[in-house]
Amino acid sequence: MYVYQYMDSSDKMVFRYENTGHHRKLNLSTYPHHKHDGCEGNVVPSVTLDLANVLKEIELLVNI
Numbered sequence: 001m002y003v004y005q006y007m008d009s010s011d012k013m014v015f016r017y018e019n020t021g022h023h024r025k026l027n028l029s030t031y032p033h034h035k036h037d038g039c040e041g042n043v044v045p046s047v048t049l050d051l052a053n054v055l056k057e058i059e060l061l062v063n064i
Contacts, residue, residue: 004054006061013039014061017049 005016016036028034028045035046 006058017046
């Protein structure tokens, strides 16, 4: 199991990748892998990621 969460300086979630099985009812094509994008309720399919790829995504967001 994995969970990678990125929050901004005001403790707002920017994203979270995980593979916990709590969203089976959403019938995501990548179940159990998914991403919470911007908030808890915005759940989208995602591929399996490792920490290096998550850090690359954070770097892109920080450098905008």
